[in-house]
Amino acid sequence: MNTPLSVDTWVLPIQISVRRWNIPLTDRERNLLEYALCNVSDEMIRHPLSGVTMRIRHGTAVLLFDLPTQTQLLSGIEQRCRELRKFAKTFLYADVDIGIGNTVPMRELPQEKPQEVSTIPPAIESQSTDFDLFLRMRQANPSEDSVLHQILNYIEDHLLEDLTREDIAQFVHFHPAYLSRFFRKKTGWSLSEYIVQKRIESAKEMLSQSELKIGYIMNHLGYYNLSHFTRTFKKKTGYTPQQYRKKTSHHKLAIVRGK
Structure with missing residues (x-):
C-alpha cells in the first residue's frame, strides 16, 4: 500500500545519467542495459530507504523521501554512488555521471503533476519519462558550496580518466569559462x-x-x-x-x- 507523503517531507533527488557506452549496442541492447541500470540504482542507492527509482531519458532518477531535515544527506550516500559508478563501468559497459541534488521540501515542489510525488510509486517505474519535475528540483538554486562539493567529488571519482574542463562543466551545468572562474574563486586553484x-x-x-x-x-x-x-x-x-x-x-x- 502506498504511503502518503507529508508536505513537511524533504526529498533528495539523485540523477544517474549515461555519459558513454563503452561497447557498440543495438537499440534493444541499450534499452535492456538502461533498464538494468535502473534496477541496480534502486538496489545500490535507494534500498532500503524510503523513496522511488525511475527511468528518465538516458538514465535513472532516484528520489529519497522522509528525510528528517533539509541538510541531512543520509550517511554513506556518496559512497553508494561511487560503488554504483564502478559497477556500471564493469558490468553494464557504461560510464555514468551521478549528481546529488539539494534536499527540497515537498510543499515547494511544482503542482502541475501531483500524481508523480503525492504517493510513493512502485519501486521501479519501467516506462521512460522526461521527468521534468526532477529537472525543476535540480534547478532550485544550489549554494556555491554545494556546487563546489559536487565538482570536487566529480574530480575525485574521475581522476584516473581523461578528465576535461568540459566534462566537469557539463556535469554541473556551467559554461566551461565560468566554471574556471568559479573554481579559482572558491579554491584559489585553477582546475x-x-x-x-x-x-x-x-x-x-x-x-x-x-x-x-x-x-x-x-x-x-x-x-x-x-x-x-x-x-x-x-x-x-x-x-x-x-x-x-x-x-x-x-x-x-x-x-x-x-x-
Whole structure:
C-alpha cells in the first residue's frame, strides 16, 4: 500500500545519467542495459530507504523521501554512488555521471503533476519519462558550496580518466569559462592545477605504499611520457619518483628499526 507523503517531507533527488557506452549496442541492447541500470540504482542507492527509482531519458532518477531535515544527506550516500559508478563501468559497459541534488521540501515542489510525488510509486517505474519535475528540483538554486562539493567529488571519482574542463562543466551545468572562474574563486586553484595536484598525491601514495613499477603508476594516472611525469612530480614534491620512493622506503625502515 502506498504511503502518503507529508508536505513537511524533504526529498533528495539523485540523477544517474549515461555519459558513454563503452561497447557498440543495438537499440534493444541499450534499452535492456538502461533498464538494468535502473534496477541496480534502486538496489545500490535507494534500498532500503524510503523513496522511488525511475527511468528518465538516458538514465535513472532516484528520489529519497522522509528525510528528517533539509541538510541531512543520509550517511554513506556518496559512497553508494561511487560503488554504483564502478559497477556500471564493469558490468553494464557504461560510464555514468551521478549528481546529488539539494534536499527540497515537498510543499515547494511544482503542482502541475501531483500524481508523480503525492504517493510513493512502485519501486521501479519501467516506462521512460522526461521527468521534468526532477529537472525543476535540480534547478532550485544550489549554494556555491554545494556546487563546489559536487565538482570536487566529480574530480575525485574521475581522476584516473581523461578528465576535461568540459566534462566537469557539463556535469554541473556551467559554461566551461565560468566554471574556471568559479573554481579559482572558491579554491584559489585553477582546475588544471588542482587535478595535477590530486594526481601527484595519488602517485605519492602508490610510490610509498606499493612496489608497483613507476611506468605503471604513471600510466594509471593518465601520464604517458616518463619525462613529463618526472618533471611534473619533481616540480610538486622536490623529488623524482625514484628519489621519493627511496626516501619513503628508508623512512619506513628507520621506523621499523626504531621499534
